[in-house]
Amino acid sequence: MNLPARILIVDDELSIQRAMAPLLRSRGYDVVVVGSGRDALAAAGIEPPDLIVLDLGLPDIDGIEVCRRIRARWDMPIVVLSARGAEQDKVTALDEGADDYVTKPFGSEELLARVRAALRRRSASDQPEAGQWHRRDLTIDFDRRRVVRGDVEIRLTPKEFDLLALMARHPGRVLTNRVILKAIWGPNAVDQPEHIRVLMGQLRKKLEPEPARPRYLLTEPWIGYRFAADDD
């Protein structure tokens, strides 16, 4: 049997620590709690956890800066907790390498689902990004660049396939406009989000049974897009 996943909680609010830690322990995770950005970096340095739950409002170092410093050394998933209304903070955190976010106030199930999805991605990302990939009734053949829904082949343009492949390789993970633009169009296109809107519209029209109510390619309002995870 595998060792339980080790989760580092970084939040300076005592009440949040005392509610979240027993919740995660009850699901069998090994939980470490710290209250500041400095302690978070130190704790990660001693024994890198499998996942970090990081509050963006910390007393010492800005949460986004903590995100950047963690990402510079380690690749474990980071789930960001944000109480701020501004979507910009979340986008910046995701651009700086966070994998997902939960907006306060949240309930237990929401947090647990994000944690599960992020840990699953960690084990999935060890696998090669090639071969065939199945999800529900969707099959993506990365080698031959073919997509089949049910038993109907869907013909995609090269850019449409690139976008689908990018998102399908990170199921459940929020990809910001910036990340998508950079990956598909290159670093010079990061300020042209209309590219995504057009391409996403075309892709949904071909792929989604009901393009107005997407099942695979979900919109994260004001932030970006997410390929539906198993429990979405």
Next chain:
Amino acid sequence: MALAALTAAYEVWLGLRNPTVVGLSYLMVVLLVAAASTLRVAVGTSAVAVLALNYFFLPPVGTFFLEDPENWVALLAFLVVSVVGSRVSVLARERAALVEDRQEADRMRQSAELKSALLSSLGHDLKTPLTAIMVATDNLRANWASDQERREQLDIVASEAARLNRLFRNIVEMARIETGAVAPAPEWVHLPDIVDAALRQVEQTLLSHPLDLRLDIAGAVRIDPRLTAAALAHVLENGGQYAPPGTPVTVSAQFTGGELRLAVRDRGRGIAPEDLQNLFEQPYRGSGAGRRSFGTGMGLAIARGLLAAQGGRIRAENHPEGGAEFTMTIPSALRAETPADPGAP
């Protein structure tokens, strides 16, 4: 009116005949009128002044006829000066009104910025206790928790609900102050009663601090008891939160020069110089506060508002022997009382 009075005074009592002196004093009246009223009234006044000058003082006196052409020129100059003078003063007043409008717009903009800062801070202050309560109730509902763990989760719910309640009370209080809905109702009261009421409001926060009360005012003071106690409570709460547990909090009172002075001193780390400026702005937390579970960042702003409603003020400084000291000053009256004179009004 003033012109008529001046004319009568010169003509009847003083017997002044020098047209230059009279003309200059008329000019003064015209300019005063211009400074105080509209252009039309000012021009009207200057026309009357010209006629009066001509009739009563320029030869031949008693007629509107002028025999010396020099006097025509003098009269014309007088008319031009008075019209231009009144025009200038009207312009100056218009410009002053414009500046005032602009200042009003600035105040509105600052108030809007303040509101948005307050809203974003409230967003955080509301969401954190709500999150703790939501997760803790989920934990209570689940079946994995031991009795000990359940008690802990219940404690979280109770303390976070109390925190939300504090926040809610502060929001309401702040709104009452900002809309000017706080009306002072001064009464003759004894200071220990005020301090007592304030202490009761912040009992929990001050549990870990020994109290040192120095309320040596003999007699009753005239202040609004509720506003004063509430302001004092906010200041005490602030001290209790920032000073380390176990350190004493001193409340002292003085009556000097028609003012009641209430001072609250703690033995914490004092106030950082960069915080002294903004301490009473809302929402504000000291740079050393981080984001602890207590506090809404509104307490000191509320204290200031409650004091201002009764003409009082508050000042913060670092005590020379360490710790922060807050001094509240309220205009008041003192009525000495002796046992023989049991407080007749």
